[in-house]
Amino acid sequence: MQNPFHQHLDELNELLVDMARRVADAIERASAALLEGDTAAAEAVVAEDQHVNALQFRVDDRIIELMTQYDAVASDLRFVLGAVRISVDLERMGDLAKHVAKSVLLRAPAAVIPDSLRPDFAAMGAAAGRVAEKLVVVLEDQDQLLATQMGLDDDELDAIQERIHAQLPGLGYGPQTAGDVALLARFFERFGDHAVRISHQVVYAVTGDVHLDRS
Template sequence: MRDSFHGELSKINEILVRMTDLAQLAMDSATKALLTSDLTLAEAVISGDAQIDALHRELEERSMDLLARQQPVAVDLRTIIGGLRMVSSLERMGDLARHIATIARMRYPDCAVPDELKPIFAEAAQVADKIIAKTRDVLVERDVSLASEIAKDDDRMDALHRELFARVLDDNWAHGMEAAIDVTLLGRFYERYADHAVSLARRMVQLVTGVLPASA
């Protein structure tokens, strides 16, 4: 019975890692779709979000079933409850990538991002990718030392987010209101995506060490 229990638990962990991979891929594809006005890719991100949502439901069902049948305590209990919390963040990250793809699709064949801002979004996407890759390592390797690096990456994301506001508010802004609104919302979506990845990593650190790291 304990063997099957730990088999079930590792299945739940596999789903979390799989969702992390999908959330990473979704963000990567959404950014490519956004910056290269790739309609097919944008639509793939939008329809692909259903897969993340389905894994969310599967994880919830398996967790409830495991809690009811096996009545775990101590670290096993905390692992299952922690998974239920983390899965909400992953689902939101999928949603945020989908929002970015939706803006890309809405402006097609134009690009929602003015050329001079593309490097900022490209970097925001790189930072998001770094954060989620490290979060995945925390999940898989239980390497809690990465948490402080992730917090630093997130500071960089916040700086990029502020930079976007500064550009839109600059007197030289020449791209009109629609682009300003798109850039404002897009900037927020990248920042929120990173926030969720950070909170995911913090939850995992809490599982491993028993202590929730202070938020940045």
């Protein structure tokens, strides 16, 4: 990629990488805040989500600039449309990290998750963090191989969610705790879904292969 148009595409991709880095940071800190009941960390995650949102606007502006300056061919347009979709998914991943953080603030000083589910939520947080870190690399290097493997990490998140749901009826939690647990498990599971969508989008943008997961 050397010509001015492709240089601009690289800059567009840099914005997506920046979003992904902030999202990775947010989910890691939100997961830690959830396990430790750390309200200061949770507040920071909530406050910093605005930077992710702001980057989404910059993606749009950059695309409009690009498209008005250059005649793009279909393959480049596919990349540009992919960037729009990816920015939507990244923004949503930021929201989900924020939702985890907000649940900490909502129930503080009580813990949101019961002790018996701490290991499962620790595993959820670790898996979501791994997914987010890999996503940074997928976007930064347009790494096709890593992108196609993202489904495996997402399977892990799905499996932990299933495990949590399967335990719910037998653990004797009150309805509020059960509701919180069901929603929190879903936030992490959705976080993984968006990473998979983005990974498919990266493969699609480069190869034109339709693996887009729109289940």
